[in-house]
Amino acid sequence: MMMRDGKDIYQKVLKYCETLHARWNLLEIRAIFLRRFLLQNVALELFLATRTAIMFAFNDEETVKKVVYQLPRVGVGVKYGLPQSRKTSLMTPRQLFKHSDMCLKWQKREISNFDYLMFLNTVAGRTFNDLSQYPVFPWILTNYTSDTLDLNVAANFRDLSKPIGALSENRRKFFQERYTSWSDDQIPAFHYGTHYSTPAFTLNWLLRIEPFSTMFINLHDGKFDHPDRILHSIKDTWERCQRDSHDVKELIPEMFYLPEMFRNSNRFNLGSRQDGAQVGDIVLPAWADSPEQFILMHRQALESDLVSCQLNQWIDLIFGYKQKGAEAVRAVNVFYHLTYEGSVNLKAVETPGQMEAIEQQIMSFGQTPSQLLTEAHPPRHSVMSMTPTIFRRLDDDLCMMMKYISNSPIVYLAANTFHQIPNPTVVGVAQNLVFSLNKWDNSYSYGASQRSALAMDPSNTDGTVQLPLTADPQLATANTAAILARRHLGDAFDQRLTVSCTNFVTTTDSKYIFACGYPDYSFRIVDTDTGKVRQAVYGHGDVVTCIARSETSLFSDCYVVTGSMDCTVVLWHWNGTQGYIAGEYNQPGETPSPRSILTGHEAAISSLCVSAEHGLVISGCEDGIILIHTTGSDLLRRIRGQGIVTQLSMSRECVLLALYDSKRIVTYSATARLLDESIAEDKIECLTITRDGEFAVTGSINGRISIWRVFPLTKLYTYQSLNTAVRSVSVAASHRFILGGLDSGAIVVYNADFNRWHYEYKHRYQQQAQQPQKAATPK
Known part of the structure; x- marks a missing residue:
């Protein structure tokens, strides 16, 4: 719920609120973000331990600061690698991005493309609580007509260095001509009058599921839109984004994880198109047998190496140095001036009519994310450059086995x-309720020792063979009641x-x-x-x-x-x-x-x-x-x-x-x-x-x-x-090892090679494995 002036409740929000009043425990607040509302920094979004997010809009920035100083000192949370303080809550988006280590984690492939895009959206002010600032994701695929989709073929992917409005040469020329021929003295020149993320675009994606169905109906005066304008087919929507000067939308996060959005499960009567086709479930590409498979393939495409190596260029357009100014002009990436942060001072507006018109423009036609970078975003490291032996076949499945003196089965x-x-x-917890704390060595990697090891004696600590797992010293040789008491879960079950x-x-x-x-x-x-x-x-x-x-x-x-x-x-x-x-x-x-x-x-x-x-x-x-x-x-x-x-x-x-x-x-x-x-x-x-x-x-x-x-x-x-x-x-956690607790009272550790089974690398791995191994030639 968003509040204004401390009294006047933002009426349109009430249609979608389950209750008018609610309470939250301050100790459950885990992150606080400064947010924009109508392009003004007058809002706060609170994230709770229960994964609930609440957004409040206030009258002015001073009120925001007063509220922050009454809230716990949680900053924006350790999740983003930032200190826990009130100061971080009031940082600008650019400061938050600069002080976070998430960019480095993404470059080193410690986090996924999806998680990094969600981070950028969150820091840049995009929020699920405001449809005019909904999180934005890129269109990544171009092949929606073939029966099959090969994620290793570059031609199936969009050029992420270009904005969605300039992918087609005809549309690029159209928007460039609009910009260069603009002659209005009051309104600055722009390429696109409609933003790539607007309430109308977002609701059109999600109209088949509640509460977005109700929001969509209310947006169109109590009825669904004309059937020809309702999202009907992924292929048609993509083609329209290549030719229609009014359709420059990007995607939303749900396109990568929510198959339910493609089904008309509520059986809404969405009408028939001019060609006679009934609008129901979204028509998927031929290479997707179901919404679940579409989501799977779409997510794999997002995480592919082809996308990873150019995603930084799309970030430059949406969140970076090509978002505004001369670089945006060169990139054909300038939007209507009222979509940009700091473009208008609502307090200086003279009449209520002007105020209402500006607010309606901002809320209806979207808001550009806060600019996070003023220089080029660094690229992500290629999988092959980081781990050139990633496709090498493991010679041994077994890494080690560790056996305790007790023969009680390891049940957990x-x-x-x-x-x-x-x-x-x-x-490890055994069936006799004795538990063990076994040290794990994260520096261990396959091939560090000359052979895999079978360690039946946990007390062997002479270091002759490097192993990732070391037995709990309390249980290695101990048999006294005092020590066992420190490793027992108490009463019998x-x-x-x-x-x-x-x-x-x-x-x-x-x-x-x-x-x-x-x-x-x-x-x-x-x-x-x-x-x-x-x-x-x-x-x-x-x-x-x-x-x-x-x-x-x-x-x-x-x-x-x-x-x-x-x-x-x-x-x-x-x-x-x-x-x-x-x-x-x-x-x-x-x-x-x-x-x-x-x-x-x-x-x-x-x-x-x-x-x-x-x-x-x-x-x-x-x-x-x-x-x-x-x-x-x-x-x-x-x-x-x-x-x-x-x-x-x-x-x-x-x-x-x-x-x-x-x-x-x-x-x-x-x-x-x-x-x-x-x-x-x-x-x-x-x-x-x-x-x-x-x-x-x-x-x-x-x-x-x-x-x-x-x-x-x-x-x-x-x-x-x-x-x-x-x-x-x-x-x-590294996904490089699988551990098993055995009925014999032992722990087995296997080497794991999930890359061998990963969709994107499957064919490359097989080709690599099938290549004959050449013997080394002495020089």
Whole structure:
């Protein structure tokens, strides 16, 4: 909700507000951004730990400063590599960009193109809370007519060094002539009167899903637009962007992650076009069999090396030095003057009529992002220049195996191996509830030692063979009760439970383990340094059977969700800074309080997953039902499957992976649409999805660890079978290693080569591998 003058509520916003009044806890604020409203720096956008964003518009900049000094000193958050202070909240977009390390991370390929574009949009003032400043993404493909799409062919990609209005030579000449022949003394010359990101363009992309359907109808006086102007076909829309002087739109982020926007699932009557075609679902290119496949291919195109190596030139046009001034003129990239920051002083406007006209112009025809750079943006390093051996085949799958003195099965593994963590650790929990903190060496790489190693004796520390994983010294040779107490999760679990990976989660820094299954109906947070229970949390009427947490970064808040034999699911808030499950007001010392209690199941909960990023809680139970709730406790979808829902996991692209009866793998969209399914050869004991969401890793009772593509669901590779069941799996943050917890009480580490299975590099890798190896010739 946006407020003006402290009293007058911006009336148009009220149509889309669920409630007029709301409250938010100040301690849950994680980032504060200075925002523009009607081109004036009079707004603030607050980002909460629950991934909620609220935007407020005030009367003037002084009020904004006063409000900031009453808010917590969180700056714009560690996510952007900036200090936590009120000063950073009031930095200009250019200062925020300059002081952030995100550009360097992108150059070094530590973050994806999608994440970097979202960062640029956020810093430059683009926000989902204002349609006139909606995030903007580039058109990247040109081939929407062929039956197939090869992402290794440059001709299929747009020239990102040119603005969308100047891709066609005819349109470029038209706009250049408009600029050079402009003769109005009051209005500066421009190439484009309509911005590449306007409310009308944005709503036209999203009109098939709410609340954008309602917004679109209200924009057109209570009805849908003429059918010939409604988005009907990706191919037609792209062609119109090459010839129509009024259509210079770029894309929106949803084009890379939201397949639901292409379906007319609400069955709106959108009319018929002049050629007789009924407007319904968006017509996709022939190379996309479904919206999900279009999104997959579109995202892979965005992350391709061909786009990566020229994306900096598009950034120069949208956020950089070619956005305004002489460089913009040379690049045919000048927009109507009222779209630019600082172009008008609303306080100097003399009459209400003039004020209303200017405001309407700004809101209807878009706003240019804040300029972040005044010089050329540095290019991204090529994959081949950074890692020239990336396509080299790994000679050995096995990296190492580590065996403990105890033979208790390793039922849970967490590879907390991010480079930002001072002490990267692999946490292991055995069936006897003894846990281990095993040191991980991020500097280790395949080929550093002459051979792979089988380390059956964890006490071997003479350094003769370099290994990535070092056994917890507390457990290597110890057998005293005092030391074991520091590595034990306390009371035994309820006898009705079979201890599995779904009973545990850890924090990213490995300081705390969350464990469930205790007979007193609690779940507990255990300090891994002392082995003491930090919190025992009660919220169920029977034994807690499974637990999960949402995605998180170091010391950040997250959601924790628990399921029970009482058929309920409870959502909790974890305060990452203080290290406790929060109460109602998120104050230290409070009794833990549920954020939501989710109902609807009629059998014991058997599996869970939660995403703060998407605001979803997904729960499965023993009768095969899967429920999808929002974190605000609204039930969205109900999926009826067959068999016990053994495990659930969801990718960042909202592809839900469900395992039934430890045998049948099924993938669904976030709207519960069945995407694919497969019957596994062996009984699957555990699974996890990689951080990029593209692959799944499973471990079976027959000792096999397999790699699967999540969409379309396909088994890609299986490591050599072990002589013992795999009870847990995890993937190192670098994606270079896969770890398995074995029934024999050992941890196995495999070398992983996901590039071998990645779509873009698949053909190149195969060609590289098929080339004959030439023997070295002595000189």
